[in-house]
Amino acid sequence: MSTRLEDYRQIVGSEVIDELLMLADRVRHLRLQHINSTSVGGGVAEILTRMVPLLRDLGIDTTWDVIKGNQAFFGVTKAFHNALHGGEETITEEMFDVFRATTAMNLAELDTYGDVIVVHDPQPAGLISRKPDVGGHWLWRCHIDVSTPDPRVWGFLQDYVAQYDASIFSMPDFAQQLAIPQYMVPPSIDPLSDKNRDLPDDKVRAVVERYGVDPDRPILTQISRFDRLKDPLGVMRAYRMARRRHDCQLLLAGGGASDDPEGAEVLHEVREAAGNDPDIHVLELPPFSDLDINALVRGSTIVMQKSIKEGFGLTVTEALWKKKPVIGGAVGGIRLQLLNGVTGFLVHSPEGAANRAVELLGDPELRDAVGTAGHEHVKENFLTTRHIRDYLLLMLAMEHDDTDLSLLTGGTP
Amino acid sequence: MRDQKSFIFDTELRLVVLTGIKVCSLKELRAELPKVPGSSIFFHTHQEYLAHDFQRSAHYNDFARWVSQALREEALAEKLAAIDLLAFTTIRELRDAVIGTVDEYLGELDRPGYECRPEEAFHFCRSRSFVLPTGIVADDVDDFFRKVAAISHASLYFHFFEARLRLGRRTSDFSRWLTDRGRADLASAIDALNPYVRSLDELRRDIVRLGTGAPC
Numbered sequence: 001m002s003t004r005l006e007d008y009r010q011i012v013g014s015e016v017i018d019e020l021l022m023l024a025d026r027v028r029h030l031r032l033q034h035i036n037s038t039s040v041g042g043g044v045a046e047i048l049t050r051m052v053p054l055l056r057d058l059g060i061d062t063t064w065d066v067i068k069g070n071q072a073f074f075g076v077t078k079a080f081h082n083a084l085h086g087g088e089e090t091i092t093e094e095m096f097d098v099f100r101a102t103t104a105m106n107l108a109e110l111d112t113y114g115d116v117i118v119v120h121d122p123q124p125a126g127l128i129s130r131k132p133d134v135g136g137h138w139l140w141r142c143h144i145d146v147s148t149p150d151p152r153v154w155g156f157l158q159d160y161v162a163q164y165d166a167s168i169f170s171m172p173d174f175a176q177q178l179a180i181p182q183y184m185v186p187p188s189i190d191p192l193s194d195k196n197r198d199l200p201d202d203k204v205r206a207v208v209e210r211y212g213v214d215p216d217r218p219i220l221t222q223i224s225r226f227d228r229l230k231d232p233l234g235v236m237r238a239y240r241m242a243r244r245r246h247d248c249q250l251l252l253a254g255g256g257a258s259d260d261p262e263g264a265e266v267l268h269e270v271r272e273a274a275g276n277d278p279d280i281h282v283l284e285l286p287p288f289s290d291l292d293i294n295a296l297v298r299g300s301t302i303v304m305q306k307s308i309k310e311g312f313g314l315t316v317t318e319a320l321w322k323k324k325p326v327i328g329g330a331v332g333g334i335r336l337q338l339l340n341g342v343t344g345f346l347v348h349s350p351e352g353a354a355n356r357a358v359e360l361l362g363d364p365e366l367r368d369a370v371g372t373a374g375h376e377h378v379k380e381n382f383l384t385t386r387h388i389r390d391y392l393l394l395m396l397a398m399e400h401d402d403t404d405l406s407l408l409t410g411g412t413p
Numbered sequence: 414m415r416d417q418k419s420f421i422f423d424t425e426l427r428l429v430v431l432t433g434i435k436v437c438s439l440k441e442l443r444a445e446l447p448k449v450p451g452s453s454i455f456f457h458t459h460q461e462y463l464a465h466d467f468q469r470s471a472h473y474n475d476f477a478r479w480v481s482q483a484l485r486e487e488a489l490a491e492k493l494a495a496i497d498l499l500a501f502t503t504i505r506e507l508r509d510a511v512i513g514t515v516d517e518y519l520g521e522l523d524r525p526g527y528e529c530r531p532e533e534a535f536h537f538c539r540s541r542s543f544v545l546p547t548g549i550v551a552d553d554v555d556d557f558f559r560k561v562a563a564i565s566h567a568s569l570y571f572h573f574f575e576a577r578l579r580l581g582r583r584t585s586d587f588s589r590w591l592t593d594r595g596r597a598d599l600a601s602a603i604d605a606l607n608p609y610v611r612s613l614d615e616l617r618r619d620i621v622r623l624g625t626g627a628p629c
Contacts, residue, residue, distance in 0.1 A: 015565050022545060023426070147532070172536035175431035184429040184538065331532065380464075393428045396543055 003050075003192045005057040011191050012385050020385065023392040024058040030395050031061040033114025037077070037123035039066050041287075043187065043314065044120050044143055050190040050384055055391070065110060067124045073102040077123045083150035084122065084157070086309075091152055099156075103127070112136070116395050118168075125160040137398035140164040143187070145311040145332060147173045165398060170312050171333055183394060186336065188387035189317045189378070194290035196321055199298055207295035211251075213281050218248040218361055221300035223293055223319075225254045226266040226284075229309045231329070234350040236273055236280065238306065241354035243279075246361040253283040253296060298322050301367070302360050306353050310334050317382045320344065320374035325367045327356045337382070343374040420557050420590050422549040422564050425571035427540040429456075435534040439484060439519060439526040442476070442535060446512050451504035452539040455578070458498060458507060460540070462609065463570050473609075475535075476511060483529035489518040498609050502581050544571065554594055558624030561587070566613040573608055573616065587620065599623060 009017045032055060036044050048064050055062040069077070076095045083089040103126030112130050119127055120141045131138050140161050146154065146169070158178070161167055166181040175182050189196055208215040220239055224230040232252050239250040252270060254263075267284060274280040285292065297303060303319035305328040312333030319326050320337060328334040330346035338344030345356040360367050380386075432453060436442045446454075457475035473494050481490035492514050501507040519526075547568055551557035561569075572586040580589065588600035602623045608616050 019424070019426070019565075022548070026545070169431060172431055172435075172538055173532065173534070175433045175435070175536060177433050182431040182433060183541075184431050389426070390428060393426055393543060397428060397541060 002053055003190075005054055007192060008054075008385055012379065012383060016385050016389075020058060020389055020392065023389065023396070024060060027392055027395040027399075028059050030115040030399070031063070031113065032391070032395065033112065033117045034062070034064045034120065035067065035110070035112070035117065035124045035127060036064075036120035037067050037069065037074075039064075047187065047384075047387070048120075050193060051388060051391075054384065054388055058388070058392075060392075060395075063114070067102075067106045067110060067127070069102045069106075069123065072098050074123075080122050080153050080157070081144060083153040084144050084146050085311075086145075086148040086150070089150065089153075091150065096156055100126070103129070116398055118391075119164075122157050125157060128160050128163045131163065137166075137395075138164045139166050139168060139394060139398070141168040141185075142174065143170060143311075145171075145174060145309075146176065166394070168394070171336065173332070183390075183397075185387065185390045185394075186333070186382060187312050187314060187317075188382050188384050189314060189321060190384045191321060195294050196318055197294070199291075199295055204295045204298045207292050208299035211253075211281060211283055211292075211296065213249060213251055213296075213299070215299055218246070218301040219251055219299060220248055220302050220304060220357060221251040221253070221296060222304040222306065223253050223297060223315050224305065224307075226263045226270060228262075228266055229307060230254075231306045231308050231350075232266065232270045233273055234308075235304050235306050235353070236270070237350035238304070238353035238357060239280070241351065242357040242361065245358045248301070248357070248361060249279040249281065251281045251283070251296065251300065253281075253285055253293070255285045255287060255289065294322075297324060300324060302327060302357055304353060304357075305329065305334060306347065306350070307331055307334065313337065316344070317378055320371075321378045321383075323368075323371035323375045325360050325370040326374060327353050327360075337377065338374075339377065342370070343377045344370060418552070420551040420560075420587075422547045422551070422560065422568050423544050423571055424547045424565055424568040425575065426543045426545065426567065428543075430539050430541050432537040432539060434537040436537075437531065437534050438528040439480070439486065439489070439515065439522075442480075443512070443515050443519060445537065446508065446515065449537045450539050451508065453537045454504055454508045454511065456539045457537070458496075458511070459574060462574060463566065463613070479535045483533040483535065484527050486518070486527070489515070492518065499583075499607055502577055502583060504578060554591065554596055554599070554624070557587075557590075558621055561617060561624070562621045564617070569613055569617055 005017060034048055038045050052062050052064050076098045079089045079091060079095065083091060107127060107130055112127060112134050114136055116137045118139045118141050119125060121143055125140060128138055162179060164180055166183060167178060168183045168185045169175060170186050172184060205215045213219060222232065222235045226232060235252065236250065242248060271282050274282055297319050303324045303326045305313055305316045305326060307313065307329040310332035316326055316328050316334050316337045320343065326338060326344040327347055328338050328344060330348055335346065338346050340346045347353045347356060432449060434445055434449060436445055461473060477490045477493035480486045480493060496510050496514060549560050549564060551560045576586045577583060584604050588603045591600040603620055606616060606619055
């Protein structure tokens with residue numbers, strides 16, 4: 001279902017929409033081109049799918065192109081991704097050669113024509129070589145947690161990144177030592193997507209029941225890939241501790257385990273650990289389960305995201321938007337979203353998660369207060385409309401020197 | 414709005430710029446404070462005032478919050494939070510006040526300072542601002558107070574908080590214009606409102622009350 005900008009007016013308020021229209025007036029003469037590596041699947045494609053039509057609705061000539069690559073290339077970029085994330089990967093010279101060869105192929109085949117070109121993540125980063133020929137303002141948008149990158153892979157990538165006019169990172173922690181400006185643009189969720197839009201109570205109840213969960217008893221939920229960094233076993237420990245003091249069920253749901261060997265292994269461990277507890281529900285959700293995920297979160301009493309390492313943690317954003325009290329690991333972007341004790345609770349251990357769960361299970365007013373504050377926090381900071389505003393400002397920034405308001409705050413007085 | 418008859422309401426939109434400078438201890442913070450751009454000092458002492466009320470912590474500025482949460486130096490956090498932003502009309506003075514507070518604390522510290530974990534580091538940011546006209550214009554003093562009631566937080570913030578540093582005086586764009594319109598009485602009353610102890614909604618409400626004669 002295609003949404004229009006005006007559909008957001010009642011959600012975010014007229015002030016926000018009018019501000020976007022005012023900004024769009026100033027950059028409408030610029031063509032905006034996004035380039036990434038996939039049109040479906042993954043967070044970047046999800047954001048662009050929703051954002052590009054809205055930018056067009058604002059009258060911005062926006063296009064979205066996707067680079068080509070074979071299996072070997074995407075194998076290499078997956079390894080780069082993991083290495084940039086701080087994971088241990090064996091990186092060979094041949095892998096860099098594969099990356100360079102695919103970049104050369106895309107340089108020959110892909111047309112770059114935007115006045116402002118936003119290149120997303122490492123895969124298409126090498127297209128910057130085209131800049132001297134075609135001109136335009138080039139922005140490299142990094143969606144990855146590069147707080148502790150593998151120096152070799154980052155060094156390789158940095159040679160490309162340094163040629164851009166500016167870079168964009170999701171959090172202060174991801175900032176690098178670069179000679180080009182580094183802007184911070186957090187990711188966002190779309191309040192009108194299937195994963196986030198309002199659902200009637202009977203629909204929520206029906207979905208919860210369909211998965212065998214009792215909608216009349218408290219539900220602790222973690223929606224996440226089956227990945228050790230999301231600590232599903234820690235969530236289960238927290239549930240078992242909380243369970244001694246308050247009746248509840250546990251729902252662990254995630255997708256993608258079938259085509260991910262490590263995911264399948266973790267899923268197996270989780271199922272084994274669950275044993276025959278009828279109140280633990282481990283669900284492997286198929287792709288395109290957005291409406292079901294939406295309903296399962298809405299039907300939950302508390303949402304957990306007890307990650308050990310996290311990029312931004314959009315599952316937290318999605319739960320907060322649904323006014324759910326969230327207990328999250330004090331890592332990555334979760335710390336930006338859960339202002340401890342106000343918009344959610346930050347924890348460092350299964351014990352901490354259990355304590356907060358018990359506190360919340362016994363206090364409906366606290367759940368409401370935290371859920372409402374969390375919703376407002378997301379509304380102000382992490383919705384698509386804010387993301388679009390930042391892109392419009394970036395377009396404006398590309399056209400003007402960084403001297404505005406210099407009389408106010410610029411320079412070192 | 415300089416010397417013109419009408420008051421033109423502007424607004425200010427911001428992008429956050431990452432400086433790439435991070436610190437993990439009090440000594441590192443002290444070493445960077447004199448070097449970071451003035452806009453970074455402004456950003457870390459003011460950004461909380463533009464946030465939603467519930468996001469305001471007891472610390473009021475990023476330096477105080479970080480010193481408390483990452484370094485557990487509660488006494489210093491309290492001293493940094495107590496810096497009276499209203500007392501300064503230049504970033505230089507504000508920067509000196511922050512540095513002075515840290516220096517005094519370090520001078521009295523009789524133990525090694527704590528170093529936080531890398532993931533708790535303080536990252537210096539600054540904002541890049543874009544000032545744009547809102548299209549809202551007040552033709553006279555009565556009209557001005559009617560229009561103030563409807564302006565956005567960002568517009569209020571620009572004309573009130575940032576004007577002090579832009580004009581280098583303990584005043585606001587509103588007061589300056591009202592003085593030019595022969596209403597120094599209203600200008601003084603508005604200057605007496607402390608924006609740092611009110612939410613933006615409360616500040617807007619109190620300005621409107623002054624203009625309409627209602628008690629604040």
